[in-house]
Amino acid sequence: MCNHQQLFITYLYVVLSFFVHLSASRHPGHLKPFGSSGPFRQIDELTDTFPDPIAFFDQYVSKLRPVIFRQAIKNDPHLSLWNKDENLKEIFLNNNEIVHIETSKKESRQQDILSMTMTEFLTRYQNEELYLVEEVPNILRPYFTLPTCLQCKPALETFQVAMLWFSSGNTSSVVHTDDYDNINCVLQGDKQFILVDPYIFKEVASEIIDNYSGSYSSMDVDQVDYNKYRSLNNDTLYYYQVNLSKGDCLFIPYVWIHQVRSKNRNIAVNYWLDHERVKRAIVDNNTCQLTSKSDFVRLDTLQWPNQETPNIEYLRNFMLDLVDEEFRNFKEWTREFSKNLNFDLRSDVETITLFAEFFNVIDVNENGFVTTNEIDYIFDNDKITEAYEILQDILDIVDRKLEKSQRTTNTSIGNSDEDDMFSDDHSINGTLSGDETEDEDNEHDEL
Template structure:
């Protein structure tokens, strides 16, 4: 019998719990011989067709037993050496009630005004549920201020390393406040939502210490070896998770769930729970908004690195159990950090675990957008916001958020109010100066010709409230009534005449860079022969189904930046060729979005960026805008195969 299996240290008031632990580890067949009455109500051995009559069928996980088992609970912290010997080394969960009520965080973080004032400028990794499926939330960086603006209206939650200012409001819990535990510290993270979250049934790859700051959480635990009743090897998405729906357990499909012993605890502000690595758990929030907790992750076992790799979760768990048995029976603490703010611990003792201490300082503003230097000599961001086709209200909302999160490139449309709306906002914008903004203006086909083009540019300057334009694109001449109105076409000028006017304005500094939109390769060749100033940009269609390879190759050879329009695939619907978008919801794109924990749109944006294509997707939704920017920071090199597979998506060159 192993130490982990017996857990024989008898703390006061915990004997029934230890018996329950022994029952769970031994299993009902052996231990039931000694206490048969304990198992008289359990459903195993019954006809599976009667599962619908079992207790808890189609009810939340945890309701399948007659009685839950209380997790061991104290109202004080054991000293670190005792905590190690009796709980960490023995794999025994522990709840400590009310021990953190003295935290400034517990006293202050329920005030959103305080959160906004003290942490509003900091950026945190946040998740957006149900973008691709329930198992793969999309990741994005959001400032605390933006998160507070959005989290009550959308299913988003913060799961991120704490920032320095947060570390000032908390201390390390007394039972780990010593150098011995700091040496195996992995991370201190914040979990923040409005109170709606309910996790799947899973186990963590670290020992976890979870402190409730505001709101509450119900914790349902079951032992590592009970994982064999949770069908985890049948789950196709992530190892260490169960496919059982935690909100509605179908006992006809998963009858063995009824065999699981359920350990239960409810945390309120100031309470804390210790969950050993390998213990399965499911957690539901209640209370809030805000609902905030801090998690302290401890690398005690490192099973994922120290246990032989296997596809069978149960074999993995057995390896973890053996690994825990091999750990030293005691821990020596030489430096006490009791009641010391985390920020002070990080400052004084970073040498104990530099990577953990440094990580806890990483919440700085996200990076500036990458740029490409155009042939004109001016830099242009690789990712921007398209404004055409939106109402003034949508444009203002989109521009405001885009500027807040670092966008500086805006693509306007001369045929709507996007120029005027952008100009009015930029005139009083608090986020940056005019010279930091890159504005794209177009000459519509109906305004081709020397004088018409001049008037069009003067109108754009007036509406944008600026004395120069960063980039002007001549739109290709067309009389396709679906796309352009061609009234008085017989009197319309040519793009060659428009080019002459724009070149004159370029030489006076009114226009900094010139380009074209929707030109064919033959027109591009003629353009380069005629142009007396550098041609910097070609904007043309690009998506997974239309690659425009020849045009892109031509641009590369001639130093012209290629810019995509219709990247996300909605053009196929607008053209009437498909009823639904054939790209954004396709299996390869959704698979990549799940893999990289982002949105399908972000996958398509990153696909283009990796091919040196500038993109300006249109959106007024703040969350979409944030997700789109996060495309530039996806960790593609770690697993490039899925993204590269998009090259094989059926397409025309």
């Protein structure tokens, strides 16, 4: 009897092992870094310059098409500033402006954030797991000239914010998307970007960006599990791999999937363009008077972030965009509004119930889908007021919950800084109130 039991157990083990072997992915990228196995395609590459604003908007921005600007800022008069920490220490001597520092070079949305002066960061970052991700500090703004492809009035008006990325290297971001169009320029060191076109590979975008509120993926970027993310196991899928060095820039279009790694002492700046203003921008020979080099705009001459359009008009454009992009049912709207609120509406009974009421007001014929005619109808017949009030109730609840969560989170940021950070937690709330705010997740996305 004992022998029969042992034989049965051995047989069962062999069978189970066989099925486990069959189910395991044989893709060459399985359990390897994101996108490392390819295949890769090339994107456009321009050398030694940015295009003029008209060409940039016509050929790349409006077509959601990435492009490399190789050595586009090599002649920037301030590029040598970033060569040595001593240069920056001299600028920040006696300056007490506070910056916020991530504490893990492999990005995690749950990591602690430290606050310190830039002088302290410059003293510590080479020997610790520290990564500055911050709006360009006020004192540094005179040293940044906006890319020449934005140097005319309608192009300039799309600019939203500039972020500084600074580390000793060996950083890696999560796989994510951004609700901005983005120009990323390397000031020091090397970066590698892996990009996927979300408009061609919609099923990939839908599956791997599995954190709706933060627009990022929970995958381990160093060991991608192809059994979990099966949309990657696709013979037609291809990637773009872009390697940038000092002086190079890259345009990443709105919501393109990307993941970033850096090496060596690494400093970069990215210029975010507000996508709503980008879509409305008319950049042509009639509107775009090209700026002369002597009049190029620097960051310290701009008031940013720019203000958004009036509340109701923004909401209308946002809803029309969802329909235009074929997001028409309740599930899709829940996902897209969650991303903009930086809060998963499904995680709370009260918010998802109210959002269902909001959707029902928009869905005039109650068939479960929203059309442009329905959106026009509620605006033309003053029904938008009811929908807007429901949305405001949702925002109030989200505010309270985020505030409660922030108060119970143990970080090393002081109370006053926590309050400041909380007030910037979700962009659509600021937009609907007429004030633009910074999305906390955007601050932690390496671009």
